[in-house]
Amino acid sequence: MDESIVVSQLLDHSKTRWDISKLRSVFYDATVTSICRIPLPLNVRSDKWIWTKTVYGELSVKSAYWLGRSSNPPPNQDLLRGQIWKTRIRERLKMVLWRVATNCLPMKDKRLRYDANVDTICQLCDTGHESIIHLFINCLLARALWFKHRKVRSSPQIRGNRVPSLWLKPGNGSFKINVDAAVGAYHFAVAVIARDWRGELVFTCSKKVNTTLPLQADLWAVQIAEHFTSAPVMIEGDSQVCYRSITVQGMDTPWTIENIIHSVKSLASNLPFLSFRWVPREANEATHSLAKWSLLYSMYGSFDFGNSPC
Numbered sequence: 146m147d148e149s150i151v152v153s154q155l156l157d158h159s160k161t162r163w164d165i166s167k168l169r170s171v172f173y174d175a176t177v178t179s180i181c182r183i184p185l186p187l188n189v190r191s192d193k194w195i196w197t198k199t200v201y202g203e204l205s206v207k208s209a210y211w212l213g214r215s216s217n218p219p220p221n222q223d224l225l226r227g228q229i230w231k232t233r234i235r236e237r238l239k240m241v242l243w244r245v246a247t248n249c250l251p252m253k254d255k256r257l258r259y260d261a262n263v264d265t266i267c268q269l270c271d272t273g274h275e276s277i278i279h280l281f282i283n284c285l286l287a288r289a290l291w292f293k294h295r296k297v298r299s300s301p302q303i304r305g306n307r308v309p310s311l312w313l314k315p316g317n318g319s320f321k322i323n324v325d326a327a328v329g330a331y332h333f334a335v336a337v338i339a340r341d342w343r344g345e346l347v348f349t350c351s352k353k354v355n356t357t358l359p360l361q362a363d364l365w366a367v368q369i370a371e372h373f374t375s376a377p378v379m380i381e382g383d384s385q386v387c388y389r390s391i392t393v394q395g396m397d398t399p400w401t402i403e404n405i406i407h408s409v410k411s412l413a414s415n416l417p418f419l420s421f422r423w424v425p426r427e428a429n430e431a432t433h434s435l436a437k438w439s440l441l442y443s444m445y446g447s448f449d450f451g452n453s454p455c
């Protein structure tokens with residue numbers, strides 16, 4: 146094997162499974178275990194480069210800058226300036242503050258560097274030399290603004306539309322499958338609960354998954370939904386990024402979940418009766434409890450009313 150290898154060389158001939166013997170010949174056992182937890186797509190996909198430092202896998206100057214900075218931490222002064230961008234004020238005010246903090250505004254004291262005869266007296270108060278410190282702190286006009294007009298208009302609070310936080314019955318004659326996963330130290334527990342239009346429980350089950358992605362639960366739900374052929378089925382989960390990637394056309398998908406989203410969409414494309422919806426955690430509480438309970442007690446499989454924690 147070459148010294149430099151690509152991921153596809155570590156897959157078997159089907160390109161949808163890891164080649165365990167090849168992995169063992171190259172990596173230590175712990176690494177092999179970790180690699181095997183990475184879910185592979187159900188269908189063969191072409192290779193592409195991923196810049197792992199950004200969510201969507203594309204190189205950006207910003208991420209490259211921060212990667213460079215990670216080995217060369219910024220001085221405290223830069224950290225303070227960085228706080229300006231996190232402040233909850235209008236964007237144009239942030240820009241002004243940043244210019245003040247970096248002393249890059251064209252004050253008269255700067256012109257002195259190029260013209261020794263320049264008049265540096267502040268035109269607002271006629272008493273001091275115009276510099277950043279003078280203009281924004283010491284100038285009589287600045288002091289009048291800061292200390293005599295204390296009534297500052299606060300920024301309006303941004304409030305999103307309130308999303309219903311209760312589980313709702315699906316439409317008449319249809320079914321709903323709620324999915325969730327619980328994250329353990331070495332594996333995940335994924336759980337599904339199916340209910341009908343009357344809110345009656347159809348089935349509940351959970352299983353242990355050796356993977357690095359809780360979204361395996363959503364893929365499992367689609368595989369289960371394949372068995373519903375006579376009625377509309379809605380899959381509900383509380384992973385916002387996952388459901389936006391599935392339902393919004395042209396939506397960028399984080400590279401870490403791209404393969405699994407592709408598998409979900411590919412399976413779902415054959416199931417015209419299937420739909421997806423994101424709900425807040427509160428509306429998915431029963432499935433969340435089942436996944437947690439399964440993980441805690443290592444109890445997996447189908448549950449009837451007597452055994453189910455829901």
Ligand SMILES: [Zn+2]
Pocket residue numbers: 267268269270271272273279280283284285286
């Ligand atoms: Zn002044």
